[in-house]
Structure formats: C-alpha cells, structure tokens
Amino acid sequence: MSADVARRIPVTLIPGDGTGPECIQAARRIVDASGAPIDWEVFEAGAKVFKKGLSSGVPPETMDSITRTRVALKGPLETPIGFGEKSANVTLRKLFETYSNVRPVRELPGVTTPYSGRGIDLVVVRENVEDLYAGIEYMQTPGVAQALKLISFKGSERIARFAFEYARSEGRTKVACATKANILKFSEGMLKRAFEQVASDYPEIEPWHVIVDNAAHQLVKRPEQFEVLVMTNMNGDILSDLTSALVGGLGFAASANIGGEAAIFEAVHGSAPKYAGKNVINPTAVILSAVMMLRHLGLFDEAGAIEHAVFVTLESGVLTGDVLGYDRGTPTTEYTDTIIGNLGRRTETWSVRDVKPLQLPKLDPAPDYVKATSRAVVGLDVFVETPLTAAELGASLMDLTRDTRLSLVMISSRGTKVFPPTGAMTETGDHFRCRFIIRENPGDLPDEDVHQLLARISREHRWMHIEKLQEFDGELGFTRDQGD
Amino acid sequence: MSADVARRIPVTLIPGDGTGPECIQAARRIVDASGAPIDWEVFEAGAKVFKKGLSSGVPPETMDSITRTRVALKGPLETPIGFGEKSANVTLRKLFETYSNVRPVRELPGVTTPYSGRGIDLVVVRENVEDLYAGIEYMQTPGVAQALKLISFKGSERIARFAFEYARSEGRTKVACATKANILKFSEGMLKRAFEQVASDYPEIEPWHVIVDNAAHQLVKRPEQFEVLVMTNMNGDILSDLTSALVGGLGFAASANIGGEAAIFEAVHGSAPKYAGKNVINPTAVILSAVMMLRHLGLFDEAGAIEHAVFVTLESGVLTGDVLGYDRGTPTTEYTDTIIGNLGRRTETWSVRDVKPLQLPKLDPAPDYVKATSRAVVGLDVFVETPLTAAELGASLMDLTRDTRLSLVMISSRGTKVFPPTGAMTETGDHFRCRFIIRENPGDLPDEDVHQLLARISREHRWMHIEKLQEFDGELGFTRDQGD
Numbered sequence: 001m002s003a004d005v006a007r008r009i010p011v012t013l014i015p016g017d018g019t020g021p022e023c024i025q026a027a028r029r030i031v032d033a034s035g036a037p038i039d040w041e042v043f044e045a046g047a048k049v050f051k052k053g054l055s056s057g058v059p060p061e062t063m064d065s066i067t068r069t070r071v072a073l074k075g076p077l078e079t080p081i082g083f084g085e086k087s088a089n090v091t092l093r094k095l096f097e098t099y100s101n102v103r104p105v106r107e108l109p110g111v112t113t114p115y116s117g118r119g120i121d122l123v124v125v126r127e128n129v130e131d132l133y134a135g136i137e138y139m140q141t142p143g144v145a146q147a148l149k150l151i152s153f154k155g156s157e158r159i160a161r162f163a164f165e166y167a168r169s170e171g172r173t174k175v176a177c178a179t180k181a182n183i184l185k186f187s188e189g190m191l192k193r194a195f196e197q198v199a200s201d202y203p204e205i206e207p208w209h210v211i212v213d214n215a216a217h218q219l220v221k222r223p224e225q226f227e228v229l230v231m232t233n234m235n236g237d238i239l240s241d242l243t244s245a246l247v248g249g250l251g252f253a254a255s256a257n258i259g260g261e262a263a264i265f266e267a268v269h270g271s272a273p274k275y276a277g278k279n280v281i282n283p284t285a286v287i288l289s290a291v292m293m294l295r296h297l298g299l300f301d302e303a304g305a306i307e308h309a310v311f312v313t314l315e316s317g318v319l320t321g322d323v324l325g326y327d328r329g330t331p332t333t334e335y336t337d338t339i340i341g342n343l344g345r346r347t348e349t350w351s352v353r354d355v356k357p358l359q360l361p362k363l364d365p366a367p368d369y370v371k372a373t374s375r376a377v378v379g380l381d382v383f384v385e386t387p388l389t390a391a392e393l394g395a396s397l398m399d400l401t402r403d404t405r406l407s408l409v410m411i412s413s414r415g416t417k418v419f420p421p422t423g424a425m426t427e428t429g430d431h432f433r434c435r436f437i438i439r440e441n442p443g444d445l446p447d448e449d450v451h452q453l454l455a456r457i458s459r460e461h462r463w464m465h466i467e468k469l470q471e472f473d474g475e476l477g478f479t480r481d482q483g484d
Numbered sequence: 485m486s487a488d489v490a491r492r493i494p495v496t497l498i499p500g501d502g503t504g505p506e507c508i509q510a511a512r513r514i515v516d517a518s519g520a521p522i523d524w525e526v527f528e529a530g531a532k533v534f535k536k537g538l539s540s541g542v543p544p545e546t547m548d549s550i551t552r553t554r555v556a557l558k559g560p561l562e563t564p565i566g567f568g569e570k571s572a573n574v575t576l577r578k579l580f581e582t583y584s585n586v587r588p589v590r591e592l593p594g595v596t597t598p599y600s601g602r603g604i605d606l607v608v609v610r611e612n613v614e615d616l617y618a619g620i621e622y623m624q625t626p627g628v629a630q631a632l633k634l635i636s637f638k639g640s641e642r643i644a645r646f647a648f649e650y651a652r653s654e655g656r657t658k659v660a661c662a663t664k665a666n667i668l669k670f671s672e673g674m675l676k677r678a679f680e681q682v683a684s685d686y687p688e689i690e691p692w693h694v695i696v697d698n699a700a701h702q703l704v705k706r707p708e709q710f711e712v713l714v715m716t717n718m719n720g721d722i723l724s725d726l727t728s729a730l731v732g733g734l735g736f737a738a739s740a741n742i743g744g745e746a747a748i749f750e751a752v753h754g755s756a757p758k759y760a761g762k763n764v765i766n767p768t769a770v771i772l773s774a775v776m777m778l779r780h781l782g783l784f785d786e787a788g789a790i791e792h793a794v795f796v797t798l799e800s801g802v803l804t805g806d807v808l809g810y811d812r813g814t815p816t817t818e819y820t821d822t823i824i825g826n827l828g829r830r831t832e833t834w835s836v837r838d839v840k841p842l843q844l845p846k847l848d849p850a851p852d853y854v855k856a857t858s859r860a861v862v863g864l865d866v867f868v869e870t871p872l873t874a875a876e877l878g879a880s881l882m883d884l885t886r887d888t889r890l891s892l893v894m895i896s897s898r899g900t901k902v903f904p905p906t907g908a909m910t911e912t913g914d915h916f917r918c919r920f921i922i923r924e925n926p927g928d929l930p931d932e933d934v935h936q937l938l939a940r941i942s943r944e945h946r947w948m949h950i951e952k953l954q955e956f957d958g959e960l961g962f963t964r965d966q967g968d
Binding site: 234246 | 626630671672696702704719724734898917935
C-alpha cells in the first residue's frame with residue numbers, strides 16, 4: 001500500500017466498445033482490490049459517440065475529464081465506417097500529445113508459443129504523433145496519391161530520450177533504434193541522428209542502430225537479443241504488432257500512450273464484438289495496461305502485487321479461451337476473481353521487474369525548433385500533371401522558362417530521372433516532378449522569381465504541388481534522384 | 485532437359501561484392517551442370533564501380549548487357565558510404581522498371597526453426613518502384629524533414645495483377661493484400677482498391693485484405709495461413725524480411741525482380757564481407773534465385789531438377805556454417821559439389837511445386853493513367869515556417885488574404901488542427917500547414933488566384949511547400965485533419 005492512504009487519485013475510465021466494458025470491469029475490480037486509491041470517472045468514447053454524430057468519436061466531457069485527471073484507462077474503441085474519417089483511438093493520442101507509445105512484450109507462464117523458454121522480455125517505444133500517421137494525403141492526379149511523411153528533429157529527440165529514460169526506469173542495459181535511414185536519409189535519418197545525439201546522456205545504456213527490415217528479421221529470428229527498441233510511428237506500428245505475436249498474442253498486449261501532459265493506458269487489441277457479452281474475453285491486456293498506469297502514478301507496490309497475482313494465476317493454469325480454446329477457457333469473471341484471490345501471493349519462477357519512477361523529458365513550454373545559421377532557397381520542384389512524354393514536357397518547360405532566373409535541370413517519374421534521358425526503361429504516367437535550379441549567381445532565391453516561374457508554367461501546364469529547394473548551413477535540403 | 489538444345493540463352497551475370505562471387509560461382513556451376521543452355525555474360529556492379537567514381541554503381545556496359553539479355557543473376561552489391569547516395573541494387577531495379585519483387589519462403593528439410601513442421605510455404609510480392617522507396621525527401625525547415633509516399637493506381641493495378649498471375653502460375657488458392665488503408669486511405673487505399681478490382685479476373689483465387697500491422701502479427705502467429713501476400717514497397721520490404729526469418733534466415737532467401745522488360749534474380753542477403761574468400765558462405769539463396777530465373781526462362785525441367793537436388797542435399801544433412809556453426813558447416817564448394825552430385829535425384833519427403841509459365845500483365849506501350857470526368861481546384865494548402873504561434877499566424881494570414889478569393893479555414897501541426905483552437909494539448913514547432921478554401925462561388929480556382937494568394941503570403945511569411953486541393957469526379961482529393 002502506498003503511504004498516504006488519504007490521497008485519492010482521479011482517473012478517467014473509458015469502457016469502450018464490444019468486449020471493452022468486460023475487460024475494463026476486470027481491470028477496475030483488480031485495481032480496486034489491490035488497494036490502489038483510484039477514483040474512477042467513467043466517460044464515453046467510440047461507437048456510441050460516432051453514432052450520435054460526433055465525427056471525432058470523443059465527446060467534450062470525456063476530453064474535459066482527461067484534461068483534469070491527466071490519466072485515462074480505456075477499452076478498445078470502434079471507428080464505425082461512415083461516421084467519421086479518423087479513429088477515436090488516434091484522436092485521443094494526438095489531441096493529448098501522448099507522443100510515446102510503449103508496448104512491452106514478455107514471455108508469460110502457461111502461455112506456450114514457439115519461442116517459449118527463450119526469455120523474451122522487450123519493449124517497443126513508438127513515436128505516436130508524427131510520421132505518415134498524420135494521414136496527410138492528396139490525390140495529385142486522378143490516379144496518383146501522395147501521403148506526407150513528416151518527421152521533426154524535436155519529435156525525434158523527445159521519443160529517443162523517452163526510450164532511454166524508459167530503459168533506465170526498468171534497469172535495462174540496451175536500446176536499439178530501428179530506422180530506414182539507409183533509404184530515407186532525412187526523415188528516418190532524423191530519428192537516427194537524434195538517437196545518436198541523445199545516447200551520450202545515458203552512458204550506462206548501450207545504444208545500437210538497426211535497419212528496420214533487419215529488425216523485423218531479427219525479432220523473428222532471435223527476439224531475446226532486444227531489450228528496448230525505438231522507432232518512428234508507422235514502423236513502430238508494424239513491429240510492435242509483430243512482437244506481440246511472439247508471446248501469446250493480443251490478449252496479453254498492454255500499452256501506454258504517454259506525453260508530457262497526459263497518459264492513456266489501453267490494450268492493443270480491438271473491440272472483438274463477436275465475443276462481447278459472452279464472458280469469454282481475455283482481459284489480461286487491459287489488466288497489464290492498468291499495471292503500467294499504476295506505475296505511472298507512482299503506485300509501484302500495487303502494480304507489483306497485481307503483476308505477481310497475474311503470473312501466479314497463469315502459472316496455476318487458469319487461462320482464458322484465447323489460449324485454451326473458447327469452449328474450455330476460464331470465463332472472464334472467474335479469471336478476474338482468481339487474480340484477485342492471488343493478490344498478495346508472489347510468483348516463484350517468474351521475475352517481476354523492479355521499476356523506478358520514469359523521468360519524462362522536460363520540455364520548454366515555449367515552442368522549440370532547430371535553427372540554421374545560414375540558409376538559402378536554391379531552386380524549386382514543380383509537380384506537373386500532363387499527358388505529354390517527358391521529352392515533350394522538358395522541351396516545353398525549357399522554352400517557357402528560358403528568360404527566368406531558374407533553369408530546368410531534371411524531370412523525374414516517381415523518383416527516377418526520365419529527362420534528360422538516361423537510357424533507362426522507366427515507365428511514366430501523367431505525373432512528373434520538374435526540378436528547377438538557379439541559373440547563375442546562386443544565392444537566396446526571392447519569392448518574386450518563384451512567382452514568375454509559376455506564372456510561366458501555368459500558361460501551358462497543370463501543376464498541383466511545389467517544393468522549394470533549400471540549403472541549410474551549407475547542406476542540401478533535398479535528395480537527388482535515381483539516375484541523376 | 486528442354487527440347488531445343490541448340491537454343492542458347494544469354495544471361496547477364498554480376499558476381500557482386502564480398503561473398504557474392506562465391507555464391508554466384510556455386511549457382512553458375514549448378515545451373516551449367518543441370519544442362520540449362522545459358523550463356524553467361526559476366527559484368528561488374530557495386531563497390532568496385534563506386535570506387536571508380538560512378539555514383540550509380542552500375543556501369544554502362546552492365547546496363548547494355550541487361551538491356552540486351554533482359555535477364556540478370558546477381559550477387560549482393562555494397563553501397564560504400566561516401567561514394568554515392570543511392571544503392572546500386574535499387575538503381576538496377578528502378579532503371580529496368582522491375583516493378584515486382586518476389587520473395588518465396590518455405591520450410592526446408594534439415595533447417596530447424598521454431599516453426600518447423602508447420603509447412604510454411606508463402607510468397608511475398610512487393611511493389612518495387614514506387615512508394616517511399618523513391619527517396620524523395622525535403623528538409624522543409626532546419627528541423628523538419630518530409631518524405632513523399634507516392635502511389636499510382638496503375639502501379640498498384642500492375643502489382644496486384646502480378647500477384648494473382650504469380651499465384652495462378654504456382655497453383656495457389658489465396659492472395660492476401662496487406663495495406664495500411666485504414667490510416668492512409670488514398671495512398672495505401674490505392675493498392676486495396678486496385679486489388680479488389682483485379683481480383684474479379686481470377687475467380688479461382690480467394691482474395692482477402694489484411695491490415696499490414698495485423699499481417700505482421702499473423703505472420704508470426706500463424707504463418708501457415710498465408711500463400712501469396714501483395715504489398716506496397718516499404719511494407720513489403722519489412723514484411724518480406726520478417727518472413728525470411730521464419731524458415732532459416734537469409735542464407736535461404738531467394739528473390740526475383742520482374743518487370744515487363746527485364747528480370748533480375750538475386751539473393752536477399754548482403755555481401756557479408758567478413759566471410760568473403762573463406763569458402764563458408766551459404767550459397768542456397770543465390771542457387772534458389774537461379775531456380776526462379778530458370779523458370780522465368782521457361783526451363784522448368786532444369787529448375788525442378790536443381791530444386792530437388794537442393795532438397796535432397798539438405799535432407800542428407802549436408803548444411804553450411806550459417807546453420808551448423810561456422811566451425812562445423814560444409815564448405816561452400818563441397819556443398820555445391822554435393823548438389824551437383826544429387827542432380828537427377830528426387831526428394832521423397834518434400835514437394836516441389838509444379839510451376840506453370842507466368843503470364844506477365846500486358847502493358848500498353850502508350851502512357852496510361854486514370855482520367856477524371858469532372859475536376860476542380862477548390863483550395864490550397866500552404867506550408868509555412870514561422871516562429872509565431874498558431875493563433876498569431878492565423879490572425880496574420882487572415883489579414884493578408886482578406887480580399888482574395890481564398891479564405892483561411894484551418895492551420896495544423898503534423899496533421900492535427902491547431903487553429904482555430906480546439907482545446908487540445910497539441911504542441912507545435914515552427915512548421916505549419918495552412919489550408920485555404922475558395923470563399924464563395926466554388927468552382928475551379930484559376931492559377932491567377934493561386935499566384936495572388938502566394939504573393940500575399942510571401943509579403944510576411946516564409947513558405948516552402950504548396951499543394952493544390954482538388955476534387956475529382958465530385959470526390960475530395962485531400963484528407964481532413966485530426967480535430968477538424
């Protein structure tokens with residue numbers, strides 16, 4: 001029990017959809033039975049809210065509660081098709097800037113997998129608010145879609161630091177950073193650079209970088225080599241789901257979404273509507289998410305007691321239908337009762353980690369960003385839709401822009417240079433990227449020259465996207481093309 | 485043996501770097517011993533070429549040879565740091581428009597893994613020339629990087645059709661399409677839509693869609709449920725490396741890069757320089773890539789004979805150092821000799837697939853693209869770099885654009901709306917997306933209005949990126965924001 005019994009801690013509780021309420025009820029009963037001084041504030045989000053016509057899936061009173069409590073435990077939420085474009089789960093993560101998604105995965109007693117006996121015990125730390133997950137997309141032509149992958153240095157630094165702090169809080173000795181920096185030098189490379197920079201503040205922890213596809217390979221081949229992995233959002237999404245399959249599946253996959261202002265704890269699994277109301281769902285993922293929540297709140301004794309009770313229960317062979325088959329599994333309520341009955345007992349064969357308080361990276365309230373000492377705009381990429389061939393488009397653009405300050409140096413199709421011709425067999429469509437560079441007297445290109453160039457191109461061609469080509473501190477801020 | 489012994493088939497052979505030459509030599513000896521009528525044309529690519537100063541890593545004579553032979557078998561290539569930004573492997577794939585990457589994975593005799601006995605036998609078909617792999621990146625501010633994920637309908641249709649044709653050629657019954665269409669409705673959704681459309685041409689094959697993170701989970705949990713999976717480039721990169729770990733690792737991972745004009749066959753693994761020249765490398769991945777090549781060339785008997793000989797060899801316990809330990813493994817040359825000695829023998833316990841000729845999707849030589857019946861530009865997204873807060877920026881932009889045809893409707897930070905304020909706790913940096921929509925009389929916005937808006941914004945703000953907001957056939961061609 002924590003020292004100050006009088007102190008009660010308010011927590012927002014969101015039962016969610018499908019089997020969510022059953023899982024949440026199990027976790028709530030166990031947390032209460034542990035003596036943790038939680039005052040639950042129950043609020044809605046998800047399917048019912050979408051159906052009321054609120055396209056975010058999260059009503060203001062739920063937002064208000066989390067803004068007040070700063071901590072939520074939630075069941076899975078559905079995003080019914082046709083009621084809104086955005087997932088309510090993603091909405092909550094983004095609106096409360098919970099920039100870290102934490103997905104611990106470890107071998108569990110009684111849950112046999114092809115990896116049993118190898119001692120898997122790893123944590124995926126996933127950046128949670130940037131990257132392709134922002135869902136910024138454009139149809140650039142009727143047949144070409146573009147999504148933007150945006151990665152900031154500050155966002156990368158923050159998640160890298162979080163990963164090291166998390167490792168430190170759990171007494172871990174290694175942190176791996178998995179990126180695709182070999183192909184995406186700027187965006188994925190941003191996390192790699194931030195990671196390498198931050199690592200020096202944690203001399204007791206060994207940092208290593210691994211290419212993300214190799215990480216996927218290694219996680220299947222030798223998962224026991226990993227302790228903590230940090231990744232950008234989309235890669236972390238895929239690899240954290242991979243890891244949860246190593247140890248018994250989504251019924252056991254807990255997660256935390258942690259930011260500087262608020263934290264949301266939830267199971268990884270969906271609402272599993274076909275099992276709803278049947279008292280068969282495995283509530284362990286939500287229970288272990290509640291354990292993470294108690295540690296976040298500093299209630300280490302209660303958290304440890306529940307974790308021990310879960311392990312003792314699993315060791316005794318009390319297991320739910322997802323493990324034993326739904327005709328033979330222990331019902332959800334009985335499984336919950338067994339865990340409550342085991343509170344106070346300690347596993348003999350399984351270890352429970354001695355967790356220290358997590359130090360969240362301190363953030364300056366003022367907006368913070370990287371500054372360059374010197375900078376210049378040196379050209380422009382103009383994305384054009386046209387039925388012309390690359391050669392015809394090239395000739396036309398050269399003609400149109402002959403007396404401007406900018407010179408056409410290249411046209412590419414999906415990143416491969418197609419003009420001037422390279423002899424390659426590249427197929428093209430109706431979507432081209434046309435690169436213009438300052439013809440002479442390189443320096444900072446004024447916007448007037450940009451406007452003039454666009455006016456010229458607009459005379460004969462349809463463009464839909466422009467990128468300025470910049471230099472920061474003497475480094476090119478744009479990539480070259482395949483074949484260039 | 486094929487019927488026409490007199491017909492010789494030229495193939496470009498690229499030994500590659502590190503252990504590449506040893507693997508290629510093994511494959512070449514086995515192919516020759518099988519009686520396949522191949523005339524090898526040996527050419528360079530990779531490290532030596534980079535060191536000569538050619539930043540593509542692929543010299544013109546190698547390009548010319550592949551242009552002539554249309555078929556290459558290659559060893560792994562290094563991309564030495566500092567000699568060029570682009571990988572020579574990627575260069576070859578893109579310049580020859582080999583739009584399909586094929587990665588078969590199956591359980592092998594004698595190679596014990598946690599999945600042994602479950603009969604894993606699947607193929608990942610990965611789109612090979614589009615997506616984030618184009619490597620189109622911009623530093624938009626000194627601290628914010630952007631990569632473009634470009635997906636075309638035609639590219640998606642082509643790879644979806646390839647997957648079904650591949651399934652048909654191998655007598656497979658199911659094709660899964662794994663995408664992140666739930667988050668990226670336009671770009672990842674493009675493959676999903678193309679897949680669903682193409683599926684109807686293959687009534688004997690069962691199509692199904694799976695979210696890519698769930699696919700990663702299912703591939704670890706129950707890989708035997710998959711036959712053929714098709715994916716966009718980056719997802720396919722990660723998941724195909726996952727799958728090769730299910731059955732014994734990269735020493736056995738063959739691959740083909742197939743396009744309408746040319747095909748390149750190669751092992752998935754790297755050049756493994758630390759084992760180079762030691763006669764210990766496992767050449768099976770290149771050998772099985774050569775088997776894929778022989779089938780591509782219509783030499784089904786020779787391909788089957790080699791595949792049988794490899795299985796007989798593995799069944800007999802002749803295995804290389806990557807499986808048995810490098811102190812105990814069979815040397816590369818002896819392993820190769822054993823396979824050659826086993827040519828003509830057939831495995832009793834392992835099946836070799838009866839493969840039919842692959843029908844490549846027929847492509848019209850004229851550029852082909854999707855057309856819209858009606859279309860309009862309805863607004864503009866302008867990406868601005870500023871130290872202002874969202875509220876200050878919003879006030880300034882509203883003021884600057886008051887008498888233009890476009891009205892500021894929203895500012896967002898990494899996909900989350902921050903102006904007008906939503907009450908969310910979103911942190912911001914110096915990078916904002918500002919959305920302008922036609923104020924009244926919606927219709928097709930002329931470029932003159934775009935130029936006018938940009939000129940106004942340029943008066944006080946620094947922008948680096950513009951996207952036109954378009955409608956095609958009455959459907960919005962842009963996504964809404966979180967919180968919008």
